[in-house]
Every structure is written in C-alpha cells, then in structure tokens.
Amino acid sequence: MASYEELQQGVITADEGKVEDLVRQLLAAGNNPLDIIARGLTAGMAIVGQKMKTGEMFIPEVLASAHVMAKGMDILKPLVGDKLSSIYIGKVVFGTVQGDIHNIGKKIVSMLLESGGFVVIDIGVDVPAAKFIEAVKREQPDILALSALLTTTIPRMKEVIQALSSANLRDRVRVMVGGAPVTQSFADSIGADGYAPDAVLALERAKQLLD
C-alpha cells in the first residue's frame, strides 16, 4: 500500500512515474488530496531543501524534484479546487529590476518558493519601479522579491523600495532582495527586510518574513 514516506522518497529521487503512480494510489485509497500535498509532496520538497542546504543535493537535482512535485500537483489541483488556497502560506511578487534581464536565477527561486507553499507572481525582467508598485497594489503580496545580477543594476532595488514608501505601500509588504552581487550589508543599507544568498535560503528567509 502506498505511503506518504514513499511519495516523499519519489520527490527526493525525482522519479516522475513513481510520484504520479503513488499520488493516484493514495487517492484511490481514500486519502485527502490536501494531505497528499502537505504530507507527501511538500514534505518531500522540504527534505530536498534540507539536503541542498547540507550539500547533499544541488540545483539540478532540486529542480528535478520540484518538477516532479509539480507533476503530482497537476493531478491533485483539480480535485482540491478552492481549498488549494488553504495550503498556500503566502504570496510573492517577483521581478528582476530595471536594466537587468537575468531570468534563470529568478525562475529557480520562484520554483522553490512555489514548491515551499508560496504563490509566486512573476512579473518578468527589466521591470521599472512603477511596474513593481502597480503589481503590489494589484496583487497585495506578502513579499516583494527583487532580483539583480550586476553591481551596476542593484542600485535599482533601492529605487523600488523608495517608490514603495512614496506610494505609502512600504508597511504593507516585506521586501526581499537577492542576486550575485547582493550582500546582507547592501540589503540592510537599502532598507530591505530580507536577503538570501541562494535559492534554498530564499525559501527559508521568505517563511521567516511571514512570522
């Protein structure tokens, strides 16, 4: 009989066929789809995150696991309907700042945030401050995540934070920053609430910001 532990293992080893089979078996055995998500898929990804943190897994393995988790979610989502929002832990609006067109790093962090229970609204690359403000007003996220990959574009992060203040939105959203040239001291200097040096720590930090 299929178990949540087996499903977790399927996520960890990124075995797509096994995960899809186990999800169907667990459903057939009468398990609640929300339990299958929380105790199987999300729990498996949490172990993956820990393994990345301890250097046992790396970005390609983690992405493979996240992809497999998403396949499992594809089966479960239609069965959960409106109740899906009950398992989301927060909403993130995510973009790469104006002048910067790096995308892959943002996509990786987005995928890990999603696999960790966040809804991510990706507003793209080369995003001007005004577009971040519009997105915050429209989506009302818990976290605004800003990405930049060059020393010459990270000053744009400060402009976005200043624009939030000017629009009286700064108290309504936590701001996280990341990207190769970003440091904790830079994040502090521009008044960001959170910084993470890599994708796994970004998920951890995002969860902390919700506390």
Added chain:
Amino acid sequence: MTTTGTVEVVIDQSEVVRRLGYKGREPSSSSASLIRACIEKTSQLIHPAYIYELRMVERTTEQEAFLEGSLCFSSRIVSYVLSRCERAALFVATIGGALDEEMSRLLEKGQLLEATLLDAAGTEAVAQTLFRLRENINRLAIAEGCRATVQFSPGYCDWDLSQQKVLFQAVDGKALGIRLTDACWMMPRKSVSGVIGIGHLGPGTPPPCLAVCTKRESCHHKRVGWDPEKQPLL
C-alpha cells in the same frame, strides 16, 4: 584594424558542473547524463565568433582612458589597466542566438531544469570563446614583444554598463548579429564585450582590484573565493 574570426569550442563538462554550483562534488548519475545531453545539444546550437578592433591608448587620467578615435572609457579600473598599455583590443564575442531561442522555448514550456543546464553550458561556451580570443590577442602581443592583460567588461567592477555604447562605437557588433538593447544589454544574451590591454607589461604589476578598486569589500568574485592577490594583471 578590425579582425573577425570563428572558433571551435569544446564545452568542458567539469566546468559546467562547477558553474551549476556543485562545489567539487559529483552530480548524481541521472543529473550527469542530463548535463551531458545538454552540453551536446548546446554544442549543436552555438556558433562561436568574435570581432576586435585595435586602438592606440592616447592618454589616461585617474578616472578615464582616452583611445584613438575619440573614445573615452570612464572607469578607474580600465584607466589603471590601460595606463600601462600602448594599445587596446576592443572586442565582442558571441555564441549566437540559437541557444537563447531554445532556452526561451523551454522556459515557456516550464522546462526549467533543461533551460538551466543549457544556460550553464552556454555560459561555459562563451567563456571558452573569450579564452580563445584572448589567446589570439596574446599571441599577437607577444609577436610584437608585448603582453596582453586579462579582459575587462562593462557592467563589472566600476565600469558602468552604459559604456557599452562607447565600445560599440568602435566595434561593429552587428557584423556578428549582436545588438544593444536600450539598457545596453547585448542580444544574443550569450555574448561578451570588453577591452584587453596590450603593452610592455612587467611582472609583478599589481592587479587593478588591489590597486584602485573601491568595491573590494562587497566584491562578489571575492565572496565566491576569487583571490585578487593571486591574480596578476597579465
């Protein structure tokens, strides 16, 4: 003088693995075979090529370097390097746009893993292209009794990305199908531009990051283990 060329590059799997963050560890067997497949695919999609233009260095100040043809680069780092050089090779290199297109297609389909692996393989391919270009320039320099410096690119250290416009005044990027966006990014994305100094450089010249860089404390390269003490100017 303008020089163009194409190069054959072999994408080194161990370098791609390093770029993916494995920090000396081995990928799982399934990841390793995916990485191999993506390197193979990348190799089929790339067309490595370069173009460079040699210009005389006319004079330098602490902040600026003035080159033949009314070119002025604003950067303490670049100025420091070129103050020790007689000439400069202004270059752009690319692996072409087919990889960009494939990565965009994959991202649209949600295939982030494969796109990430192609991105790492493409980055290594453009690094190899640049390495081959610098080898050629260094050979040219040595034939004239000179040496070539390492390369410096707009967007790094204190050299603002907007200075791409000055560089592209001298180098015909369009000849390789490269264009600048309004924000001065190059398209195709897997392209690199910059300057390599050529001069009678003696041993022991301190690297610019030790001599003039004001961003040492927050340097990303330093944080990821790069040691400027071990990097000569040459």
